[in-house]
Amino acid sequence: MAAPEHRSPPRSPVAVTRPVTARVPAKVNVQLAVGGLRPDGFHDLANVFLAVGLHDEVTATPADTLRITVEGADAGQVPLDHTNLAARAAVALAERHGTAPAVHLHIAKDIPVAGGMAGGSADAAGALLACDALWGTKATREELLDICADLGSDIPFSLVGGAALGRGRGELLTPLETGGTFHWVFAVADGGLSTPAVYRECDRLREASGAGAGVADVPDPEPSPALLDALRTGDATALAAAVSNDLQPAALSLRPALAATLRAGADAGALASLVSGSGPTCAFLAKDTEAAQAVAGALAASGTCRTVRITSGPAPGARLVDA
Numbered sequence: 001m002a003a004p005e006h007r008s009p010p011r012s013p014v015a016v017t018r019p020v021t022a023r024v025p026a027k028v029n030v031q032l033a034v035g036g037l038r039p040d041g042f043h044d045l046a047n048v049f050l051a052v053g054l055h056d057e058v059t060a061t062p063a064d065t066l067r068i069t070v071e072g073a074d075a076g077q078v079p080l081d082h083t084n085l086a087a088r089a090a091v092a093l094a095e096r097h098g099t100a101p102a103v104h105l106h107i108a109k110d111i112p113v114a115g116g117m118a119g120g121s122a123d124a125a126g127a128l129l130a131c132d133a134l135w136g137t138k139a140t141r142e143e144l145l146d147i148c149a150d151l152g153s154d155i156p157f158s159l160v161g162g163a164a165l166g167r168g169r170g171e172l173l174t175p176l177e178t179g180g181t182f183h184w185v186f187a188v189a190d191g192g193l194s195t196p197a198v199y200r201e202c203d204r205l206r207e208a209s210g211a212g213a214g215v216a217d218v219p220d221p222e223p224s225p226a227l228l229d230a231l232r233t234g235d236a237t238a239l240a241a242a243v244s245n246d247l248q249p250a251a252l253s254l255r256p257a258l259a260a261t262l263r264a265g266a267d268a269g270a271l272a273s274l275v276s277g278s279g280p281t282c283a284f285l286a287k288d289t290e291a292a293q294a295v296a297g298a299l300a301a302s303g304t305c306r307t308v309r310i311t312s313g314p315a316p317g318a319r320l321v322d323a
Contacts, residue, residue, distance in 0.1 A: 022058050028276050031047070036212075037214050047167075050178075063103055087101075096137075117277065125156075132144065154166075163175070179232050183292040193278055227239065248275040268299065
C-alpha cells in the first residue's frame with residue numbers, strides 16, 4: 001500500500017457511505033490504423049475498438065485520504081501512487097467539483113496488466129463512475145467522457161464499451177453496430193510492453209523503410225469498410241479477413257517471441273491472429289465457443305505464452321454493480 005498522495009481539507013459529507021463498485025471491460029483493437037507522427041508527438045488513428053468480457057472491478061470507499069490497493073493477476077505490477085490512472089481520474093473529478101479526492105480505490109484485476117487490452121484505462125473509467133456515485137457529483141456523461149479524454153486515449157471507450165470507431169488519438173468515438181457475438185482467445189505473454197515504446201518503434205521502422213514516419217509521409221488512417229460491415233452483420237469469417245494492426249510489426253520487433261504465439265494460434269485453427277493493441281497480448285478470433293476452446297488448449301500446450309483466456313464480445317462499458 002502506497003503512502004497517501006492527497007490530504008483532505010474539510011469537505012461536505014459524501015453522498016453515500018457504503019462502498020460503490022464499477023465493473024469495466026477489456027478491449028481488443030480489431031483495426032488499429034496509425035497515421036504519421038504529428039508535431040505534438042501523437043498519431044492520428046482509426047481505431048476500431050471491441051469490448052470483451054474480461055473485467056476489472058473498482059470499488060470506491062469513503063476515506064480520509066486518497067489511496068489505492070490492488071488484488072488479482074499481476075497486482076504487483078500496478079502502481080499505487082499518483083501515477084495510477086484510477087487515482088488520476090479520482091483527482092480530476094474531485095477538482096472539477098471543488099472537493100477533495102478522499103477515497104480508497106480498491107482494484108480487483110482480471111484484465112492483463114500492460115497487455116494492450118486497456119486495463120489501466122478500464123480502471124480509470126471505473127474509478128470515475130464509482131467516485132461520481134460515491135460523492136454524488138452527478139457528472140453528466142459528456143463531462144465524464146471529457147475527463148476520460150484528458151486522461152488517456154483509450155479511456156473514453158472503456159466508459160462506453162460495445163464497439164466504436166476512435167478518431168483523433170482514439171478518444172473521439174463513434175458507436176458502431178454489431179450483429180452478433182465474436183469469440184476470442186487471448187494469449188498473455190510474460191511481462192509487458194510500453195505503449196510509447198511501441199509507437200516509437202513503429203516510427204523507427206517506417207523511417208528505416210525509407211517511406212518516412214511523419215504526417216506528410218503516411219496516409220491518413222481510415223477504417224476498413226469491410227471490417228465495419230463484418231461487425232455490423234456479425235460475420236466472424238469476414239471480420240477475420242479484415243482485422244489489422246499497424247503496431248504489430250513494432251511489437252514483434254521489440255518482442256520477437258510473439259511470432260511463435262501467433263503461429264501457434266493460427267495453426268490451431270484461429271480465424272485470425274493478431275497482436276492486441278500495442279501488445280504483448282495476442283488475440284485470436286475463433287468461429288464459435290468450441291473452436292475457441294480448441295485454440296486455447298493448443299496455445300496452453302505450446303509453451304509460447306504465460307496464460308490463456310477465453311471470452312467474447314461485444315461487452316457493455318463501465319457500469320455500477322453491487323459490491
